[in-house]
Amino acid sequence: PISEIYKDDIIVNSSITVCGWIRSRRNSKSGFSFITIYDGSCFYSIQVIANNSLSNYYKEILHLTIGCSVIVTGMLILSLGNQQKYEIQATEIKILGWVENPDTYPISAKKHSIEYLRDVAHLRARTNLIGVIVRIRNHVLQALHYFLQKNNYYWVPTPIITSLNTEGAGAMFRVSTLDMQNIPKNQDGSVDFKKDFFGKESFLTVSGQLNIETYACALSRVYTFGPTFRAENSNTSRHLSEFWMLEVESAFTNLDDMSDFIEHMLKYVFKSLLKNCMPDINFLKNYIDNDIIIRLKKNLCMEFVRIDYLDAINILLNSKIKFEKSVFLGVDLASEHERFLVEKHFKIPVIIKNYPKELKAFYMRLNDDKKTVAAIDLLVPNIGELIGGSQREERLSMLDERLLELGLKKEDYWWYRDLRRYGTVPHSGFGMGFERLISYVTGVSNIRDIIPFPRTVKNSHF
Ligand code: 4AD
Ligand code: MG
Numbered sequence: 001p002i003s004e005i006y007k008d009d010i011i012v013n014s015s016i017t018v019c020g021w022i023r024s025r026r027n028s029k030s031g032f033s034f035i036t037i038y039d040g041s042c043f044y045s046i047q048v049i050a051n052n053s054l055s056n057y058y059k060e061i062l063h064l065t066i067g068c069s070v071i072v073t074g075m076l077i078l079s080l081g082n083q084q085k086y087e088i089q090a091t092e093i094k095i096l097g098w099v100e101n102p103d104t105y106p107i108s109a110k111k112h113s114i115e116y117l118r119d120v121a122h123l124r125a126r127t128n129l130i131g132v133i134v135r136i137r138n139h140v141l142q143a144l145h146y147f148l149q150k151n152n153y154y155w156v157p158t159p160i161i162t163s164l165n166t167e168g169a170g171a172m173f174r175v176s177t178l179d180m181q182n183i184p185k186n187q188d189g190s191v192d193f194k195k196d197f198f199g200k201e202s203f204l205t206v207s208g209q210l211n212i213e214t215y216a217c218a219l220s221r222v223y224t225f226g227p228t229f230r231a232e233n234s235n236t237s238r239h240l241s242e243f244w245m246l247e248v249e250s251a252f253t254n255l256d257d258m259s260d261f262i263e264h265m266l267k268y269v270f271k272s273l274l275k276n277c278m279p280d281i282n283f284l285k286n287y288i289d290n291d292i293i294i295r296l297k298k299n300l301c302m303e304f305v306r307i308d309y310l311d312a313i314n315i316l317l318n319s320k321i322k323f324e325k326s327v328f329l330g331v332d333l334a335s336e337h338e339r340f341l342v343e344k345h346f347k348i349p350v351i352i353k354n355y356p357k358e359l360k361a362f363y364m365r366l367n368d369d370k371k372t373v374a375a376i377d378l379l380v381p382n383i384g385e386l387i388g389g390s391q392r393e394e395r396l397s398m399l400d401e402r403l404l405e406l407g408l409k410k411e412d413y414w415w416y417r418d419l420r421r422y423g424t425v426p427h428s429g430f431g432m433g434f435e436r437l438i439s440y441v442t443g444v445s446n447i448r449d450i451i452p453f454p455r456t457v458k459n460s461h462f
Contacts, residue, residue: 001041016076022068033061040131043279047087048072065102066109114449121461132280137438143272147265153221158208163200166210168361171231172203204229208247216249216427217419223248233457237446242455249429255374255391258428259351263304270296289443305350312352332359335384342379349380362402364390383440389430396420
Protein backbone atom coordinates (compact mmCIF):
# COMPACT_ATOMS: atom_id res chain seq x y z
CA PRO A 1 0.00 0.00 0.00
CA ILE A 2 1.04 3.60 -0.65
CA SER A 3 0.80 4.34 3.10
CA GLU A 4 3.96 2.21 3.55
CA ILE A 5 5.92 4.60 1.35
CA TYR A 6 5.29 7.45 3.75
CA LYS A 7 6.55 5.59 6.81
CA ASP A 8 9.94 6.50 8.28
CA ASP A 9 11.68 3.23 7.48
CA ILE A 10 11.08 3.24 3.71
CA ILE A 11 14.27 2.69 1.72
CA VAL A 12 14.72 4.94 -1.29
CA ASN A 13 16.41 3.84 -4.50
CA SER A 14 14.89 0.41 -4.06
CA SER A 15 12.50 -1.53 -6.26
CA ILE A 16 8.82 -1.16 -5.47
CA THR A 17 5.40 -2.30 -6.73
CA VAL A 18 2.28 -0.22 -6.23
CA CYS A 19 -1.32 -1.04 -7.15
CA GLY A 20 -3.94 1.66 -7.44
CA TRP A 21 -6.09 3.95 -9.54
CA ILE A 22 -5.13 6.94 -11.63
CA ARG A 23 -5.95 10.32 -10.17
CA SER A 24 -4.33 12.39 -12.89
CA ARG A 25 -1.98 12.13 -15.84
CA ARG A 26 -0.10 14.71 -17.85
CA ASN A 27 2.42 14.40 -20.64
CA SER A 28 5.66 16.26 -20.93
CA LYS A 29 6.82 17.17 -24.41
CA SER A 30 9.98 15.15 -24.07
CA GLY A 31 8.48 11.65 -24.06
CA PHE A 32 7.42 11.42 -20.42
CA SER A 33 4.08 10.92 -18.77
CA PHE A 34 3.49 11.91 -15.13
CA ILE A 35 0.85 9.73 -13.54
CA THR A 36 -0.55 10.20 -10.04
CA ILE A 37 -1.78 7.03 -8.40
CA TYR A 38 -3.83 6.60 -5.24
CA ASP A 39 -4.94 3.50 -3.40
CA GLY A 40 -6.84 5.03 -0.46
CA SER A 41 -4.48 3.55 2.13
CA CYS A 42 -3.58 7.07 3.22
CA PHE A 43 -4.29 10.60 2.11
CA TYR A 44 -1.23 10.77 -0.13
CA SER A 45 -0.92 9.60 -3.67
CA ILE A 46 2.34 8.83 -5.45
CA GLN A 47 3.65 10.25 -8.71
CA VAL A 48 4.87 7.76 -11.28
CA ILE A 49 7.15 8.77 -14.13
CA ALA A 50 6.62 6.72 -17.26
CA ASN A 51 8.95 7.29 -20.19
CA ASN A 52 8.62 6.29 -23.81
CA SER A 53 11.02 3.38 -23.44
CA LEU A 54 8.21 1.41 -21.74
CA SER A 55 6.92 -1.16 -24.24
CA ASN A 56 3.27 -0.10 -23.91
CA TYR A 57 3.97 3.66 -23.74
CA TYR A 58 2.30 4.70 -27.00
CA LYS A 59 -0.29 1.95 -27.20
CA GLU A 60 -1.58 2.09 -23.63
CA ILE A 61 0.00 4.57 -21.22
CA LEU A 62 -0.79 7.62 -23.32
CA HIS A 63 -4.45 6.52 -23.28
CA LEU A 64 -4.77 6.12 -19.51
CA THR A 65 -7.50 8.26 -17.96
CA ILE A 66 -8.72 9.02 -14.47
CA GLY A 67 -9.99 5.94 -12.63
CA CYS A 68 -8.06 3.31 -14.63
CA SER A 69 -6.52 0.67 -12.37
CA VAL A 70 -2.84 -0.24 -12.71
CA ILE A 71 0.09 -2.14 -11.22
CA VAL A 72 3.30 -0.18 -11.35
CA THR A 73 6.76 -1.59 -10.79
CA GLY A 74 9.78 0.64 -10.63
CA MET A 75 12.35 2.43 -8.51
CA LEU A 76 11.32 4.60 -5.58
CA ILE A 77 13.33 7.81 -5.71
CA LEU A 78 13.35 11.16 -3.92
CA SER A 79 11.37 13.54 -6.04
CA LEU A 80 13.19 16.23 -7.96
CA GLY A 81 10.15 18.49 -7.93
CA ASN A 82 8.91 20.11 -4.72
CA GLN A 83 5.28 18.99 -5.07
CA GLN A 84 5.91 15.61 -3.46
CA LYS A 85 8.51 13.80 -1.41
CA TYR A 86 8.89 10.63 -3.49
CA GLU A 87 8.16 9.41 -6.96
CA ILE A 88 8.44 6.14 -8.81
CA GLN A 89 10.50 5.74 -11.95
CA ALA A 90 8.43 3.07 -13.65
CA THR A 91 9.96 0.01 -15.30
CA GLU A 92 6.60 -1.61 -15.98
CA ILE A 93 2.99 -0.43 -15.91
CA LYS A 94 0.34 -3.09 -16.27
CA ILE A 95 -3.23 -1.96 -16.88
CA LEU A 96 -5.79 -3.90 -14.86
CA GLY A 97 -8.95 -2.06 -15.81
CA TRP A 98 -9.80 0.65 -18.32
CA VAL A 99 -12.50 3.26 -17.78
CA GLU A 100 -15.23 2.97 -20.38
CA ASN A 101 -16.10 6.28 -22.04
CA PRO A 102 -13.90 8.51 -19.83
CA ASP A 103 -16.13 11.51 -20.59
CA THR A 104 -19.02 9.88 -18.79
CA TYR A 105 -17.07 8.58 -15.77
CA PRO A 106 -19.21 9.90 -12.87
CA ILE A 107 -16.19 10.69 -10.67
CA SER A 108 -14.19 12.78 -13.12
CA ALA A 109 -11.43 15.22 -12.22
CA LYS A 110 -13.62 18.22 -11.50
CA LYS A 111 -14.80 19.15 -8.03
CA HIS A 112 -18.16 17.50 -7.35
CA SER A 113 -20.74 18.74 -4.89
CA ILE A 114 -21.34 16.60 -1.87
CA GLU A 115 -25.01 16.27 -2.89
CA TYR A 116 -24.03 14.96 -6.32
CA LEU A 117 -21.73 12.42 -4.70
CA ARG A 118 -24.73 11.01 -2.78
CA ASP A 119 -26.31 10.13 -6.13
CA VAL A 120 -23.24 8.12 -7.08
CA ALA A 121 -22.80 6.64 -3.62
CA HIS A 122 -21.33 3.43 -5.06
CA LEU A 123 -18.41 5.36 -6.58
CA ARG A 124 -18.00 8.23 -4.14
CA ALA A 125 -15.52 6.31 -1.94
CA ARG A 126 -13.00 7.05 -4.72
CA THR A 127 -13.00 10.77 -3.96
CA ASN A 128 -10.56 12.37 -1.57
CA LEU A 129 -13.36 13.63 0.64
CA ILE A 130 -15.04 10.29 1.30
CA GLY A 131 -11.66 8.59 1.70
CA VAL A 132 -10.74 11.15 4.36
CA ILE A 133 -14.05 10.64 6.19
CA VAL A 134 -13.74 6.86 6.22
CA ARG A 135 -10.15 6.93 7.46
CA ILE A 136 -11.07 9.39 10.22
CA ARG A 137 -14.11 7.28 11.12
CA ASN A 138 -11.84 4.27 11.42
CA HIS A 139 -9.33 6.14 13.54
CA VAL A 140 -11.93 7.57 15.92
CA LEU A 141 -13.39 4.12 16.52
CA GLN A 142 -9.95 2.75 17.29
CA ALA A 143 -9.31 5.65 19.69
CA LEU A 144 -12.63 5.08 21.46
CA HIS A 145 -11.98 1.36 21.90
CA TYR A 146 -8.49 2.14 23.18
CA PHE A 147 -9.72 4.74 25.64
CA LEU A 148 -12.48 2.50 26.98
CA GLN A 149 -10.23 -0.53 27.31
CA LYS A 150 -7.59 1.53 29.10
CA ASN A 151 -10.26 2.59 31.57
CA ASN A 152 -11.24 -1.02 32.28
CA TYR A 153 -14.39 -1.19 30.16
CA TYR A 154 -15.31 -4.49 28.49
CA TRP A 155 -17.03 -4.65 25.12
CA VAL A 156 -20.30 -6.58 25.33
CA PRO A 157 -22.37 -7.17 22.21
CA THR A 158 -26.14 -6.67 22.52
CA PRO A 159 -28.97 -8.08 20.37
CA ILE A 160 -29.91 -6.51 17.06
CA ILE A 161 -33.31 -8.22 17.03
CA THR A 162 -35.19 -7.55 20.23
CA SER A 163 -38.64 -7.09 21.72
CA LEU A 164 -37.48 -4.10 23.80
CA ASN A 165 -38.59 -0.57 23.09
CA THR A 166 -35.93 1.06 25.24
CA GLU A 167 -36.64 4.67 24.43
CA GLY A 168 -40.41 4.25 24.29
CA ALA A 169 -40.59 6.95 21.64
CA GLY A 170 -40.50 6.89 17.86
CA ALA A 171 -41.33 4.08 15.47
CA MET A 172 -39.34 0.87 15.25
CA PHE A 173 -38.65 -1.50 12.37
CA ARG A 174 -40.59 -4.70 12.84
CA VAL A 175 -38.88 -8.03 12.22
CA SER A 176 -41.27 -10.82 11.42
CA THR A 177 -41.40 -14.19 9.71
CA LEU A 178 -45.18 -14.19 9.47
CA ASP A 179 -46.66 -14.82 6.03
CA MET A 180 -47.88 -11.41 4.87
CA GLN A 181 -50.59 -12.98 2.68
CA ASN A 182 -51.92 -15.08 5.50
CA ILE A 183 -51.31 -13.33 8.81
CA PRO A 184 -52.50 -15.32 11.86
CA LYS A 185 -55.07 -13.39 13.88
CA ASN A 186 -56.40 -13.55 17.42
CA GLN A 187 -60.16 -13.75 17.98
CA ASP A 188 -60.32 -9.98 18.42
CA GLY A 189 -58.73 -9.51 15.02
CA SER A 190 -55.29 -8.45 16.24
CA VAL A 191 -52.18 -10.13 14.84
CA ASP A 192 -51.22 -13.28 16.73
CA PHE A 193 -47.55 -12.64 17.36
CA LYS A 194 -47.31 -15.81 19.42
CA LYS A 195 -47.10 -17.55 16.04
CA ASP A 196 -44.15 -15.39 15.03
CA PHE A 197 -40.53 -16.56 15.16
CA PHE A 198 -39.73 -15.47 18.71
CA GLY A 199 -43.26 -16.02 20.02
CA LYS A 200 -43.72 -12.27 20.40
CA GLU A 201 -43.39 -9.02 18.49
CA SER A 202 -39.80 -8.25 17.57
CA PHE A 203 -38.03 -5.21 16.24
CA LEU A 204 -34.60 -3.98 15.22
CA THR A 205 -32.97 -2.49 18.30
CA VAL A 206 -33.18 1.22 19.07
CA SER A 207 -30.61 0.91 21.87
CA GLY A 208 -28.68 -1.81 23.68
CA GLN A 209 -28.83 0.04 26.97
CA LEU A 210 -31.19 -2.19 28.96
CA ASN A 211 -29.13 -5.18 27.87
CA ILE A 212 -25.78 -3.78 28.92
CA GLU A 213 -27.19 -2.63 32.23
CA THR A 214 -27.31 -6.34 33.10
CA TYR A 215 -23.59 -6.64 32.40
CA ALA A 216 -22.71 -3.37 34.18
CA CYS A 217 -24.40 -4.90 37.23
CA ALA A 218 -21.91 -7.77 37.03
CA LEU A 219 -18.69 -6.62 35.32
CA SER A 220 -18.94 -3.01 36.55
CA ARG A 221 -17.76 -1.24 33.39
CA VAL A 222 -19.04 -2.22 29.96
CA TYR A 223 -19.88 -0.79 26.56
CA THR A 224 -21.62 -1.85 23.42
CA PHE A 225 -21.09 -0.57 19.90
CA GLY A 226 -23.32 -1.54 17.06
CA PRO A 227 -25.91 -0.59 14.48
CA THR A 228 -29.08 0.97 15.85
CA PHE A 229 -32.36 1.47 14.03
CA ARG A 230 -35.00 4.17 14.20
CA ALA A 231 -37.94 4.32 11.83
CA GLU A 232 -38.29 8.06 12.40
CA ASN A 233 -39.60 9.95 9.45
CA SER A 234 -37.10 12.76 10.04
CA ASN A 235 -35.54 14.09 6.93
CA THR A 236 -32.72 16.06 8.53
CA SER A 237 -28.95 16.18 8.24
CA ARG A 238 -28.63 14.54 11.67
CA HIS A 239 -31.00 11.58 11.41
CA LEU A 240 -30.44 8.21 9.81
CA SER A 241 -32.74 5.22 10.08
CA GLU A 242 -29.67 3.05 10.57
CA PHE A 243 -26.80 4.53 12.58
CA TRP A 244 -24.05 3.33 14.89
CA MET A 245 -24.15 4.04 18.57
CA LEU A 246 -21.58 3.70 21.33
CA GLU A 247 -23.27 2.96 24.63
CA VAL A 248 -21.28 3.03 27.86
CA GLU A 249 -22.58 1.79 31.20
CA SER A 250 -20.84 1.86 34.55
CA ALA A 251 -21.84 0.58 37.99
CA PHE A 252 -21.15 2.64 41.13
CA THR A 253 -21.30 5.97 39.27
CA ASN A 254 -23.57 8.98 39.28
CA LEU A 255 -24.37 11.64 36.73
CA ASP A 256 -21.35 13.79 37.54
CA ASP A 257 -18.99 10.83 37.16
CA MET A 258 -20.49 10.14 33.74
CA SER A 259 -20.20 13.78 32.69
CA ASP A 260 -16.51 13.76 33.65
CA PHE A 261 -16.02 10.53 31.75
CA ILE A 262 -17.70 11.88 28.61
CA GLU A 263 -15.50 14.97 28.65
CA HIS A 264 -12.31 12.94 29.07
CA MET A 265 -13.34 10.51 26.35
CA LEU A 266 -14.10 13.20 23.78
CA LYS A 267 -10.93 15.12 24.56
CA TYR A 268 -8.95 11.94 24.10
CA VAL A 269 -10.51 11.49 20.65
CA PHE A 270 -9.77 15.09 19.61
CA LYS A 271 -6.17 14.80 20.77
CA SER A 272 -5.69 11.49 19.02
CA LEU A 273 -7.00 12.94 15.75
CA LEU A 274 -4.65 15.90 15.92
CA LYS A 275 -1.75 13.57 16.61
CA ASN A 276 -2.47 10.87 14.03
CA CYS A 277 -4.64 12.19 11.20
CA MET A 278 -3.10 15.50 10.13
CA PRO A 279 -2.91 14.83 6.37
CA ASP A 280 -6.64 14.03 6.36
CA ILE A 281 -7.48 16.95 8.67
CA ASN A 282 -5.50 19.39 6.54
CA PHE A 283 -7.52 18.34 3.53
CA LEU A 284 -10.76 19.04 5.45
CA LYS A 285 -9.35 22.40 6.53
CA ASN A 286 -8.86 23.44 2.92
CA TYR A 287 -11.96 21.86 1.51
CA ILE A 288 -14.73 21.88 4.14
CA ASP A 289 -14.01 23.75 7.32
CA ASN A 290 -11.33 26.38 7.70
CA ASP A 291 -11.58 26.30 11.48
CA ILE A 292 -11.33 22.58 12.04
CA ILE A 293 -7.95 22.62 13.79
CA ILE A 294 -8.80 25.66 15.92
CA ARG A 295 -12.08 24.01 16.89
CA LEU A 296 -10.50 20.72 17.92
CA LYS A 297 -7.80 22.52 19.90
CA LYS A 298 -10.31 24.83 21.57
CA ASN A 299 -12.32 21.79 22.67
CA LEU A 300 -9.18 20.37 24.19
CA CYS A 301 -8.22 23.28 26.35
CA MET A 302 -11.64 24.50 27.52
CA GLU A 303 -13.90 22.88 30.05
CA PHE A 304 -17.27 21.82 28.71
CA VAL A 305 -20.15 23.87 30.12
CA ARG A 306 -22.49 22.05 32.54
CA ILE A 307 -25.86 23.58 33.30
CA ASP A 308 -29.24 22.49 34.57
CA TYR A 309 -32.21 22.28 32.24
CA LEU A 310 -33.70 25.11 34.32
CA ASP A 311 -30.70 27.38 33.60
CA ALA A 312 -30.94 26.53 29.91
CA ILE A 313 -34.57 27.63 29.89
CA ASN A 314 -33.65 30.89 31.63
CA ILE A 315 -30.90 31.64 29.14
CA LEU A 316 -33.32 31.05 26.28
CA LEU A 317 -36.00 33.25 27.87
CA ASN A 318 -33.50 36.03 28.55
CA SER A 319 -32.15 35.89 25.01
CA LYS A 320 -35.26 37.77 23.80
CA ILE A 321 -35.10 35.76 20.60
CA LYS A 322 -38.37 34.76 18.98
CA PHE A 323 -37.98 31.03 18.51
CA GLU A 324 -40.42 29.16 16.29
CA LYS A 325 -41.22 26.84 19.18
CA SER A 326 -41.90 29.00 22.21
CA VAL A 327 -39.83 28.50 25.34
CA PHE A 328 -41.38 27.68 28.71
CA LEU A 329 -40.48 25.58 31.70
CA GLY A 330 -41.15 21.98 30.71
CA VAL A 331 -40.64 22.42 26.94
CA ASP A 332 -38.76 19.68 25.12
CA LEU A 333 -35.80 21.63 23.75
CA ALA A 334 -36.01 21.86 19.98
CA SER A 335 -33.05 21.90 17.69
CA GLU A 336 -33.28 25.74 17.34
CA HIS A 337 -33.04 26.10 21.14
CA GLU A 338 -30.13 23.70 21.41
CA ARG A 339 -28.30 25.41 18.61
CA PHE A 340 -28.75 28.82 20.12
CA LEU A 341 -27.30 27.63 23.43
CA VAL A 342 -24.34 25.88 21.94
CA GLU A 343 -23.54 28.02 18.87
CA LYS A 344 -24.51 31.55 19.89
CA HIS A 345 -24.39 31.57 23.66
CA PHE A 346 -21.60 29.22 24.85
CA LYS A 347 -19.80 28.32 21.60
CA ILE A 348 -18.35 25.12 23.12
CA PRO A 349 -19.88 21.74 24.05
CA VAL A 350 -22.59 22.01 26.71
CA ILE A 351 -23.94 19.34 29.02
CA ILE A 352 -27.54 19.98 30.05
CA LYS A 353 -28.73 17.95 33.03
CA ASN A 354 -31.75 17.29 35.22
CA TYR A 355 -34.60 17.38 32.73
CA PRO A 356 -38.30 17.27 33.69
CA LYS A 357 -39.23 13.61 34.02
CA GLU A 358 -42.05 13.96 31.49
CA LEU A 359 -39.49 14.52 28.74
CA LYS A 360 -37.42 11.43 29.40
CA ALA A 361 -37.57 7.63 29.35
CA PHE A 362 -38.81 5.43 32.22
CA TYR A 363 -35.39 4.20 33.33
CA MET A 364 -33.91 7.54 34.39
CA ARG A 365 -33.36 8.15 38.11
CA LEU A 366 -35.86 10.45 39.80
CA ASN A 367 -34.21 13.39 41.57
CA ASP A 368 -35.13 14.39 45.13
CA ASP A 369 -37.40 17.15 43.82
CA LYS A 370 -39.56 14.35 42.33
CA LYS A 371 -40.01 16.50 39.23
CA THR A 372 -36.75 16.05 37.36
CA VAL A 373 -34.62 13.06 36.44
CA ALA A 374 -30.84 12.65 36.49
CA ALA A 375 -30.49 12.92 32.71
CA ILE A 376 -27.84 14.53 30.56
CA ASP A 377 -27.68 15.63 26.95
CA LEU A 378 -24.38 16.76 25.49
CA LEU A 379 -24.82 19.39 22.79
CA VAL A 380 -22.09 20.42 20.39
CA PRO A 381 -21.93 23.28 17.87
CA ASN A 382 -23.37 22.57 14.39
CA ILE A 383 -24.79 19.21 15.43
CA GLY A 384 -26.92 19.71 18.53
CA GLU A 385 -27.39 16.55 20.57
CA LEU A 386 -24.38 14.25 20.38
CA ILE A 387 -24.90 12.25 23.56
CA GLY A 388 -27.89 11.29 25.69
CA GLY A 389 -27.45 9.60 29.03
CA SER A 390 -28.59 9.32 32.63
CA GLN A 391 -28.16 7.83 36.02
CA ARG A 392 -30.45 4.80 36.04
CA GLU A 393 -33.24 4.28 38.54
CA GLU A 394 -31.79 1.60 40.80
CA ARG A 395 -34.60 1.67 43.42
CA LEU A 396 -37.23 -0.95 42.64
CA SER A 397 -40.17 0.91 44.17
CA MET A 398 -39.34 4.08 42.24
CA LEU A 399 -38.88 2.16 39.02
CA ASP A 400 -42.26 0.50 39.47
CA GLU A 401 -43.86 3.86 40.06
CA ARG A 402 -42.42 5.19 36.80
CA LEU A 403 -43.54 2.14 34.86
CA LEU A 404 -47.04 2.59 36.23
CA GLU A 405 -47.06 6.32 35.44
CA LEU A 406 -46.08 5.63 31.86
CA GLY A 407 -48.56 2.79 31.43
CA LEU A 408 -45.80 0.21 30.91
CA LYS A 409 -46.35 -3.37 32.04
CA LYS A 410 -44.24 -4.50 35.00
CA GLU A 411 -44.26 -8.08 33.67
CA ASP A 412 -42.55 -6.98 30.44
CA TYR A 413 -39.63 -5.69 32.49
CA TRP A 414 -39.37 -8.64 34.87
CA TRP A 415 -35.68 -9.29 34.20
CA TYR A 416 -34.82 -5.58 34.30
CA ARG A 417 -36.57 -5.38 37.68
CA ASP A 418 -34.56 -8.39 38.88
CA LEU A 419 -31.40 -6.27 38.64
CA ARG A 420 -33.01 -4.01 41.26
CA ARG A 421 -34.18 -6.92 43.39
CA TYR A 422 -30.85 -8.66 43.74
CA GLY A 423 -27.94 -6.50 44.90
CA THR A 424 -28.96 -3.28 43.19
CA VAL A 425 -26.30 -0.57 42.72
CA PRO A 426 -26.27 3.01 41.51
CA HIS A 427 -25.22 3.02 37.86
CA SER A 428 -25.12 5.40 34.94
CA GLY A 429 -24.51 5.40 31.24
CA PHE A 430 -24.89 7.19 27.95
CA GLY A 431 -25.26 6.67 24.23
CA MET A 432 -23.36 8.58 21.56
CA GLY A 433 -24.35 8.70 17.91
CA PHE A 434 -21.15 7.71 16.13
CA GLU A 435 -21.95 9.44 12.82
CA ARG A 436 -22.80 12.65 14.68
CA LEU A 437 -19.40 12.53 16.38
CA ILE A 438 -17.63 12.09 13.03
CA SER A 439 -19.73 14.88 11.56
CA TYR A 440 -18.62 17.12 14.43
CA VAL A 441 -14.91 16.37 14.16
CA THR A 442 -14.76 16.56 10.35
CA GLY A 443 -17.05 19.54 9.83
CA VAL A 444 -18.99 17.51 7.22
CA SER A 445 -22.44 18.65 8.17
CA ASN A 446 -24.73 15.93 6.80
CA ILE A 447 -24.41 12.49 8.36
CA ARG A 448 -25.45 10.91 5.05
CA ASP A 449 -21.92 11.69 3.94
CA ILE A 450 -20.42 10.19 7.07
CA ILE A 451 -21.93 6.71 6.88
CA PRO A 452 -20.76 4.71 3.84
CA PHE A 453 -24.24 3.42 2.98
CA PRO A 454 -26.81 5.94 4.22
CA ARG A 455 -30.23 4.53 5.01
CA THR A 456 -32.95 7.13 5.32
CA VAL A 457 -36.63 7.27 4.54
CA LYS A 458 -37.40 6.49 0.88
CA ASN A 459 -33.73 6.14 0.03
CA SER A 460 -33.17 3.31 -2.37
CA HIS A 461 -29.58 3.49 -3.55
CA PHE A 462 -28.57 0.28 -1.76
O1 4AD B 1 -30.71 10.00 23.01
P1 4AD B 1 -30.86 8.60 22.55
O2 4AD B 1 -32.16 8.20 21.95
O3 4AD B 1 -30.49 7.70 23.82
C1 4AD B 1 -30.59 6.35 23.91
O4 4AD B 1 -30.90 5.59 23.05
C2 4AD B 1 -30.12 5.84 25.26
N1 4AD B 1 -30.70 4.52 25.49
C3 4AD B 1 -28.62 5.80 25.27
C4 4AD B 1 -28.03 5.33 26.56
O5 4AD B 1 -28.17 6.00 27.56
N2 4AD B 1 -27.35 4.20 26.55
O6 4AD B 1 -29.73 8.27 21.48
C5 4AD B 1 -28.37 8.45 21.81
C6 4AD B 1 -27.65 9.22 20.71
C7 4AD B 1 -28.18 10.61 20.44
O7 4AD B 1 -27.67 11.54 21.36
C8 4AD B 1 -27.71 10.86 19.02
O8 4AD B 1 -26.35 11.27 18.99
C9 4AD B 1 -27.78 9.48 18.41
O9 4AD B 1 -27.81 8.54 19.46
N3 4AD B 1 -28.99 9.34 17.58
C10 4AD B 1 -29.00 9.33 16.23
N4 4AD B 1 -28.01 9.45 15.33
C11 4AD B 1 -28.34 9.39 14.03
N5 4AD B 1 -29.60 9.20 13.55
C12 4AD B 1 -30.63 9.08 14.43
N6 4AD B 1 -31.87 8.86 13.96
C13 4AD B 1 -30.35 9.14 15.83
N7 4AD B 1 -31.11 9.04 16.94
C14 4AD B 1 -30.26 9.17 17.99
MG1 MG C 1 -31.70 11.77 23.22
